């Protein structure tokens with residue numbers, strides 16, 4: 001087994017609590033990896049501040065044509081930036097756009113996403129609200145490989161979260177995020193251990 005850490009890249013659009021959990025997992029020694037680069041399509045995203053505070057190269061993705069995906073040329077440049085940073089595993093940690101061919105071809109079976117439901121139930125936006133509206137008694141979170149569909153890629157692992165009487169969207173989302181912060185570092189640690197064997 002090689003001794004080097006697995007090199008991670010992270011894409012995110014929001015506050016970055018899953019990224020913070022990933023950094024904590026690296027600091028504690030749970031995850032044999034280093035984060036080489038963080039990119040965000042939202043210049044004001046908290047995830048960029050977290051990266052800068054940790055002295056991790058952080059940059060923005062400037063996309064004005066589309067809201068739900070990147071233009072092909074911009075996505076190709078993102079893939080180049082990640083490759084230039086020697087990224088081996090790409091983590092989507094609250095990245096709110098669909099991924100297309102440039103990134104899929106650059107990171108085949110090497111790109112994972114965290115989603116706040118037990119997929120295949122409730123893909124798409126605000127999955128915790130979807131679960132409440134459907135009257136579900138249980139939801140959770142899923143880590144899956146990324147394909148070109150919306151939250152349709154191969155499921156790697158899930159954690160269940162009970163929906164309690166009186167749960168609001170905010171209280172349920174908070175409990176799902178606690179589960180995400182356990183699940184994502186655990187899965188990344190397992191994948192990094194596999195990559196390190198190659």
Ligand code: GRF
Pocket residue numbers: 012013014015016017018019093094095114115116177180
């Ligand atoms: C998480 O709930 C994740 O499941 C979803 O986006 C949210 C990101 O939250 N894909 P954060 O930015 O990691 O706090």
